[in-house]
Amino acid sequence: MTPGNQPPNRANALHPENIVEIERSVLRAICAFSGDATQRDHLLKKLANYSWREPDHAVVYRAIRSLPAGNVAKWREELPAAATRMGFPDLNWEYYFGAEDTVNGDVERAISRLFKTGKDAE
DSSP states (O other): OOTTSOOHHHHHHTSHHHHHHHHHHHHHHHHTBOSOHHHHHHHHHHTTTOOOSSHHHHHHHHHHHHSOOOOHHHHHHHHHHHHHHTTOTTOOGGGTOOSSOBOHHHHHHHHHHHHHHHHHHO
16 A cells, blocks of 8 residues: 555556656557558547546647557658647657657557556546
C-alpha cells in the first residue's frame, strides 16, 4: 500500500492527468508508426469511438485520420498543416513527434493501456 492506503498502480491509473499522458503516448506512438497503410488504418479504427479527455488530442487524432499513410518525416510537415486547416494552428507538435519509429505491437499495447485505464476511471 502507498501512503493514504491506496493501491499503488490503481491510484495512479485513475488520476486524470495520467489518462491524458496515456492518450499522448498513444498519439505519439501513432505519429512514429512506420508500418503500412493497412496496419495504420486498423490502429486508427480502434480509436474511432474513443472519447478523448484532452481536446487537443482529439484534434491530433482527426488530423492523423485526414492524412494518407506516409513516412513519419513527411507527417512532421503535414499534420500541423492539417490541424491548422481544421482551425487549430497552435498545437504543440513536439509532444507527438519523437525520434524513434514505432512498430505495430507498441501501438497496440499503448491503445490497450488507454482503454483499460479509461475504463478504470469511469
